[in-house]
Amino acid sequence: MYTVYGMSSSGNCHKLRLLLDHLGLPFHWQEVDITTGASRQPDFLALNANGRVPVLQLDNGETLAESNAILCFLAEDTRLWPGPRLARARTLQWLFFEQYSHEPYIAVARYICGFLPPDHERRAELPKLHERGRQALAVMEQYLSGRQFFVEDRFGIADIALYAYTHAAADGGFRLEPYPSIRAWLDRVAGQRGHTPMARPPRLS
Amino acid sequence: MYTVYGMSSSGNCHKLRLLLDHLGLPFHWQEVDITTGASRQPDFLALNANGRVPVLQLDNGETLAESNAILCFLAEDTRLWPGPRLARARTLQWLFFEQYSHEPYIAVARYICGFLPPDHERRAELPKLHERGRQALAVMEQYLSGRQFFVEDRFGIADIALYAYTHAAADGGFRLEPYPSIRAWLDRVAGQRGHTPMARPPRLS
Known part of the structure; x- marks a missing residue:
């Protein structure tokens, strides 16, 4: 196990x-x-x-x-990992996008707001984190327009990786109202059978 | 092509x-x-x-x-991509380490020193970038001690990914003297047949 x-x-x-x-x-x-x-x-x-x-x-x-x-x-070798070579590479592309262009802004803003005291000096980082995080959300919104999921239009690990912090972006002060395609995709991911909710940050629970 | x-x-x-x-x-x-x-x-x-x-x-x-x-x-399916499942995952581990814990510090310090004017305000970021970059180098140094390469002890894409900015770390103000295992590994990578040198940044060429 x-x-x-x-x-x-x-x-x-x-x-x-x-x-x-x-x-x-x-x-x-x-x-x-x-x-x-x-x-x-x-x-x-x-x-x-x-x-x-x-x-x-x-x-x-x-x-x-x-x-x-x-x-x-x-x-690997499950229904959540695509078969074709280019689809596997496309999955990796979104996984690296998540770790380089998304998580360092959207997750870090959530950390500052949800885990640190409200008067912490790191709150000064929030405007820059929000600007960069919105750039990542804009890339996702454009890509998801007309698509159901990130790769091969079926649920897979690229969706799981990007869902983790996107669905909790509000914890870090992001508004998702301007991103209708992202919101519809979040609903589709959360609606998958076997979906498990994430624990709330200590300061927001 | x-x-x-x-x-x-x-x-x-x-x-x-x-x-x-x-x-x-x-x-x-x-x-x-x-x-x-x-x-x-x-x-x-x-x-x-x-x-x-x-x-x-x-x-x-x-x-x-x-x-x-x-x-x-x-x-994929070449000698530079390992066969066993865990070795492939280990390769990916180092690729994600490179993009999350290494490149944002070592590459960004090189960008500030090598591409921006010497009086640019972003030079204020250098002390923090050097601190975080040295943490990444310490992880690599510890891992490479007693090893020839990153995965399965043979040359592969984890080495290529980590070589790219590590070998040019001095461009961003890092000293590699404290990392003998890294320096020996850099020599092994540069000594591979077919190795191509990288172009210098405009302000350092």
Whole structure:
């Protein structure tokens, strides 16, 4: 059985729960509270020297880090991983888009608003994070216009990866009203059988 | 024949040239100068709505974005893409590490030092970029100790992706002296047959 080391209110970690639930794979969830520094302790660094959640541990003790790499590992040869070569590359394109152009703005804004005290100095970063995050949302909105899902027009791990922080963007102060195609896609993802809601950040729950 | 839209002095773009040369695949290189805003023009945004280089165009006109997704697409079923499932996931882990924990610090410091005027206000970002970049280098140094390459101890696309900006880290003000395992690995990568040097940034050439 897989063990997931993760924080339930983290979108990067919730991606794994979503996928494992969709695939009906049993797993043990080991909660790691990164807000208290647990992911910087020696026992955690032995699992992932980069000090980040989530980490997937296999039965043989091997560990794998990076949420989107873990999604690919788990989804391979399932209905949530496309067959054709270009569709697989297109999935990876959106996974890298998520980690480079989306998560560093939309997830970080949520972290500042949902996990730090309301008078924290990092709130000064919010205007820039909102500007960059809206650029990512605009790219998604344009692409989703006339499409049901991100790759091959059927539900897959690109949708799971992008859903994780997009559906919670309001936690970081984003408004989704200007993005009707994104909102319709979020409803389609949340309507998939086996969908699991994500835990709320401590300051917003 | 593939067409690559890229800037020769960009590490993300140079990754593609390295891989295509290693595989002996013919390609047409279309230079895009992002410093003059060429990647934000309508003709380029039609290739990649996210406005970033590189972009790979196939013979049938289809385009693919995100440097590391393109590496995976091109390397599939070649000697530079591992066979076993966990080794493929490990490759992806390092590709996501590169784009999330490495490139945003080491490549951005190089951009500020190598492409912007010496009195540019963004130089104020350098201390933070150096701190975070050194964290990424420390993770690599620890992992490479006793290893020849990143995955299965043989040269592959994880090495190509991480080489691109690591070998040019000095351009952004990083010192590689404290990282002997990284320096030995850089020499091994540069010593591969078919290796192509990267163009220098305009302010450092």
